[in-house]
Amino acid sequence: MTKDLTGKQALIIDCDPGVDDTVGLLLALAAPRLVVLAITTVGGNVPVVKTSRNARIVRQAAGREDVPVFAGAARPLVREPAGAGEFHGAEGLGDVVITEPDAPLAEGDAVAAIIDLVRAWPKGSVAVAVMGPMTNLALALRQAPDLSGRLGPVVVMGGARSEGGNITASAEFNIWADPDAAAEVFASGARVIAFGLDATHQVRATEDRIARIEATGGEAAALAASTLRFSQRIERRIVGWPISGEQGAPLHDPCTVAWLMRPDLFTLKPCRIEVETVSDLTRGHTAVEFRVDAGTAPHLWAVAADGEGVFDLIAETLKGAAR
Numbered sequence: 048m049t050k051d052l053t054g055k056q057a058l059i060i061d062c063d064p065g066v067d068d069t070v071g072l073l074l075a076l077a078a079p080r081l082v083v084l085a086i087t088t089v090g091g092n093v094p095v096v097k098t099s100r101n102a103r104i105v106r107q108a109a110g111r112e113d114v115p116v117f118a119g120a121a122r123p124l125v126r127e128p129a130g131a132g133e134f135h136g137a138e139g140l141g142d143v144v145i146t147e148p149d150a151p152l153a154e155g156d157a158v159a160a161i162i163d164l165v166r167a168w169p170k171g172s173v174a175v176a177v178m179g180p181m182t183n184l185a186l187a188l189r190q191a192p193d194l195s196g197r198l199g200p201v202v203v204m205g206g207a208r209s210e211g212g213n214i215t216a217s218a219e220f221n222i223w224a225d226p227d228a229a230a231e232v233f234a235s236g237a238r239v240i241a242f243g244l245d246a247t248h249q250v251r252a253t254e255d256r257i258a259r260i261e262a263t264g265g266e267a268a269a270l271a272a273s274t275l276r277f278s279q280r281i282e283r284r285i286v287g288w289p290i291s292g293e294q295g296a297p298l299h300d301p302c303t304v305a306w307l308m309r310p311d312l313f314t315l316k317p318c319r320i321e322v323e324t325v326s327d328l329t330r331g332h333t334a335v336e337f338r339v340d341a342g343t344a345p346h347l348w349a350v351a352a353d354g355e356g357v358f359d360l361i362a363e364t365l366k367g368a369a370r
Contacts, residue, residue: 066139177202
């Protein structure tokens with residue numbers, strides 16, 4: 048693969064598909080500007096055996112079997128595994144009929160793949176979009192501390208501040224599932240941009256927006272629409288979101304990819320982010336401190352998102368890939 052990235056962004060996607068991970072993967076795999084080097088999987092929404100299979104199902108639907116999928120950590124750094132099957136379905140892909148994908152997993156493991164790819168490409172050129180617990184990236188940074196200075200942006204879906212949590216009163220699921228890994232990544236010195244619930248709750252999958260994606264045609268668009276409708280139905284039943292008007296289910300993980308493609312769709316603020324790892328009551332709480340010097344702030348936090356623009360981007364990108 049050529050390493051000329053003129054006008055493009057090399058990317059590793061670390062994920063636990065997951066219905067919203069599915070939309071994020073489909074968007075990234077169809078985006079002309081993104082050079083997806085690998086997909087790495089982790090246990091999170093469902094166990095890693097299922098997330099690894101699901102990533103290959105999504106890859107196949109996107110017609111991108113050229114992108115390797117590496118299986119990663121089955122459990123958090125120090126805690127028992129936790130799942131979110133109630134929000135994603137027992138198999139992780141909502142209403143999708145599960146079949147074994149044609150192409151197998153790549154040989155090797157996710158942590159080694161992250162280390163090798165980041166070291167193989169020019170310094171600062173490889174971004175990582177983390178759509179699940181940060182276990183794989185934390186393990187990679189433990190084994191190869193030099194990665195913190197070699198990585199491009201680490202774009203994370205995780206955390207909550209003004210919106211409160213979605214798994215506990217103050218914690219978002221991806222951070223709560225492995226708070227120790229998240230704490231290590233935020234403290235690593237890598238450039239981390241976090242898209243927590245404060246921003247993702249502004250990106251709503253209304254029926255009009257889902258229909259717009261579905262109308263673009265193709266297997267990828269149909270898969271995206273199916274998972275979005277499943278999420279709509281489940282969020283209404285479990286959380287109580289009304290699904291009329293702008294109050295569809297929030298779309299979380301694809302915001303990481305959307306920012307890499309169209310940063311103008313989001314408003315970011317410099318900050319310092321720390322994660323609670325000791326208290327059971329506030330496990331996974333993200334302490335987002337804006338009272339920092341903007342020039343030396345270690346992190347960026349998304350405070351606003353253009354929901355309509357994000358869905359326009361998804362529809363336009365999948366339409367382009369379906370031609």
